[in-house]
Amino acid sequence: MKSAKKSRQTVLVVEDEELVREIVIWAFEDLGFEARGAATGDEAALMLAEAPVDLLFTDIRMPGRLDGWTLAEKMRETWSGLPVIYASGYSSEPPRQVPNSIFLEKPLATQALREALIKLDLLDA
């Protein structure tokens, strides 16, 4: 069992909208993840430096210096191959070809999240 590789996988949810952040964290928890939240890219970078995670979930447009793309890029300098789920409300943003990542359009749905995790090999089908 893939999920058995580690007792509890961890995810950092980076999203400036509090209500969105909260429900995404709950959704991850319901799927068996240990989820934490950050409101900005900068906050997320600090949290990751202290405690690495198995998955990064990030909004693309966020206030502050780091948008979703840049945040993920920086994190991968340290943890290469870190799986990333990008989410955006502006679906026009051309999804960049980042290996081991998934681009999700808002509005998000639990089912889409589940499918993304399966594709990233973080959840059993």
Place this chain on the structure above:
Amino acid sequence: MLAYLEQLLNADSLSPHGICLLWRPELIWTHVIADLSIGLSYFSIPVALGVLVWKRPDISFNWMIWCFAAFILACGTTHFFAIWTLWHPDYGVEAVIKIVTAAVSIATAIALWPLIPKALSWPSPSQLAAANAELTALIKQRDEALDALRRESAERARAEDMLRQSQKLEAIGQLTGGIAHDFNNLLTVMNMNMERIETKLRGHADAGIRKSLSNAMLAADKAAAITSRMLAFARKERLDPAHHDARQIMSELGPLFHNAVQEDHEIVFDLPPGPCPVHIDRQQFENALLNLTINARDALGGGGRIVLRAYLRGDHVYVEVEDNGDGMPDHVRARAFEPFFTTKTVGKGSGLGLSQVYGFAQQSGGSVDVRSTPGEGTTVSIILPKVQRLSEPHEA
């Protein structure tokens, strides 16, 4: 002086001029006829000149013509008097008449000479005609320039109008895109929370609550569809473009169009024999065509005609939907692409159909053109850049 005049006019001792001619009838009558003819002719000339000056007051130096008239009148009088003196020896009166004639003649002659250079400088009729032709050509040239100016100014006004329109649509697009973005966040919260409730309630709640929840989720889905169309107008919709033949897509969609329009109206396909290669998102292109067809259908009263047309012109592929329905007045046409602008009754149209068409065309590197005449119909053209060939270069 008085004595001299008396002496001059005294004809007592004189004999008539006929005596000099020995009263030979052939001489007498030849003189009479000649002088009479000359006199009459001379008298008719001032009348003719008078008519000329009266009818053409614009003639230069018309006082000179009056001089000619007076001079010739005086000459005529001397000829008439020559007849008189054949039988009456009034040579004094004749002399006075000759003096008057001489005075008029000298005055005319003196006045005439200075006029000659001026008269020579008058343009001849052919010169006048040439000048006239030149002037006419200049006027024509000026008229043409004026026409060109008018056309240019109309063209400019049209371009400015289009610019204003596109700026307005751009502003609305940014606004709409922003709203859609925020709504997508809110819808994420609603969707996922409702899904979570649904999961947690599974097996617990009664059918009524589950139905309420599923209705709410259905509404959230519909709301998500609207935000997606708003993003389509704002050109923030994610496109998945590829090389396609617009003509082929249109003919493949035939049954769908017939379905949408049903049997009330006639659908005509006007497609070229060759392919119309474009780089588009097929799904969005189909949506745009369907939106246009539905609009055309709604513009038709009954028994109307819809033409779906594709053709190549220059570097562009034109895809058109034409109807012979109600048409649009200018103020409606000007706002047709604005999201949520609709003339349909409440509940009939979202006002997002043409917005989607506009957003799709813009995002595909093309444009949209609407021609409409109230009472005659509407033609909407999607103008897309033509690509060189249908098969895409394979990406590595």
